[in-house]
Amino acid sequence: MSPLITNHTINARQFMILVTLYGIGDSILYIPEMLATDSGQDAWIASGIGFIDSFLFAYLFGKLGSRFAGATFIQYSEILLGKWLGKLISVIFILFIFIDTILMLYEIGDFLLTQFIPRTPIQAIIIIFLCITMQGTRVGVGPLVRASEIFIPWATILLIILGVALLPQINVDRLFPIFEHGLSTLWKSNAQQIGFMSEFAILLMIFANIDRPHQGTKAFILGALLSNLVLFVLTLLAILVLGAELTTKQIYPGFILATRIDVGHFFTRLEAMLATIWFITIFVKTTICFYATTVGVTQLLQLDDHRSLILPLGVLMVPCTLLFVPNNTYYEAVISPFWTYYAFINGVLLPLLLLLIAIFWTRRQRQNL
Template identity: 40%
Template sequence: MLVNEKISPRQYMIVTALFTIGDGILYVPSWLATEAKQDAWIGALLCMVEGLLLAWLYMTLAKRFPQLTITEYGKKLLGKWLGTAAAILYVTFFLTDASLILMEIGDFITTQVLPETPVESVLILFAASIVIGTRLGAETISRSSELLFPWFILLFCILIFFLWPQIRIDQIRPVLGEGIKPVVSGNLRFFGNMEETVILLMLFPFVNQPRKAAKAYTIGLLIGIFILSVLTLMAILVLGDSLTALYGYPSYALTQKISVADFFERIEAIMAFMWFITVYTKIAVCYYAAAIGLSGLLGLKSSRILTLPLGILMYNLALKFVPNKTYFDTFAFLIWTPYTLTYGVFFPLVFLCAAMLRKRSGHS
């Protein structure tokens, strides 16, 4: 771990917010509407309660071991062999997440923005930018996020402002028309996306004021969930639940609806730029977490030497994991939520229980 790097609680909060939004800015409204229909926004808001529970779990662990990353908890709590196995699984999870997001970028660019461009070219370009960014460390990632966050908020407000005249309240009626079950089902899809924030525990030791880090994480998580909830509500109010569920990128479709005096219209670049901000932050954090986690396993003093080979591996995994969007949607619906549950809930609970047992038995 690069102990000489430090980030502020404010930067940690912003990184958490952008990470939480991440690739969900394009997909979450569709996922929720597929299950909950016009009540999709309720399923999104429920995640704020679940987010508080996750924040409590993660920050309770982080405050017990403020100088350790989550890949280092295992060795301290479970012993050398089980701890090493847990760390390897986490590094695999980080790299898998980064690879999937990279392929999402390639799919979005080649289907919506540059359809004539080979997906390999897009992946190489973005993978190279991620490798360069992570080689510069956590401080660079957090500072770039801090610089881009105000622009993201500005563009988000512009989007809401110009969509406001097209809102139709009847689109969200009847409320809970099909009961609570579809809402819970849609909420679980969103929860799977939220569990990925466990990766941010890899940055906790870098926060220069650990006592404020827990509050920063919680606020950032709630900001991210709130923005996704508002976006989901706007998609339902403007597009309707059927179109929101049908569109592969409903948030992108929202920007295509903007038209002011037949002059200011077709401003899809706003959503594309917002998405690039959040996705770059998320994939950079995932990739950086994989690099420092693996360097810790190998006993290296710096993770820089691993960034290039991991970048090549990430590129190849992206091509292998997700051959097309249909496959990705099926994978996300059926596999991703239980997969993230292992790393976002199961392992943290095991670590917390082990820490409590050690404390009771008198071990430090």
């Protein structure tokens, strides 16, 4: 029972790269503002707590994936829960991936519309980016991994340049007073971050492609921690450079950070640099999600090739994106608060339930021997 519909296997190091880029994803622009809104200048502490969450979630997903080597979430749902209940859980999980994909498509359109090309219809932006994502899905995991191996050194270099160039703008006084808003706000901020981290569960659809599954858990953990390190540093820089108040007032504080760079009145305004990093990470994340959606539906319907579903699902995603997220106000007021709970239920509780059932199932089998 092989899930490798495109017949591509990857090693643990390649999977770690995918997890890192996936974890940074769209979070690189949103996380600082989300954390600072609740925790103020303590946003960097809330982000630091995220290391614990990243480790625990990656460990959970890694253990679940390694128990069923060569199978995806869809396949071992039916193994553990039976045909009909397993298919129901699979439908819920696929819907979760589908919604996550259309949210990212909207984020791409909204970002380009507000920051670069304000007169371009958002539909055109979504369709163009979706076409690129569909092509990435068509070629499969192997080429995406190789592209990620090319992307990650450049993304790392750009992040280092960004961080070093911002050093003259740092004001340590902006970190104080610490714990001004109390510890409760840290947990509230961390809860929103958990919503993003819960999306790591979607990588269980890729975990099956690892050639040595026993190494997958370690790769999952390392990738999750590396992505959280990037978000932690970015959040810390946002507070040190912009301050908590200005960070909360910006939709994309990470992008605004790059506009503050001014080294000798020569090395200035490097917002395109951060945008490049974001395009790399969100392309990887969106392509993984779209791939996971097509593979999930293919396995649910027991089809032979996921590529036959790429065009129908792609066409369906465009109107769904525009209907599900009509504008940024609706996104911030309705979807963002709701997403934390929705993602946690589908991305953490469902895998945890399957893992517990798998552990109980294994023990029962041993007792019957």
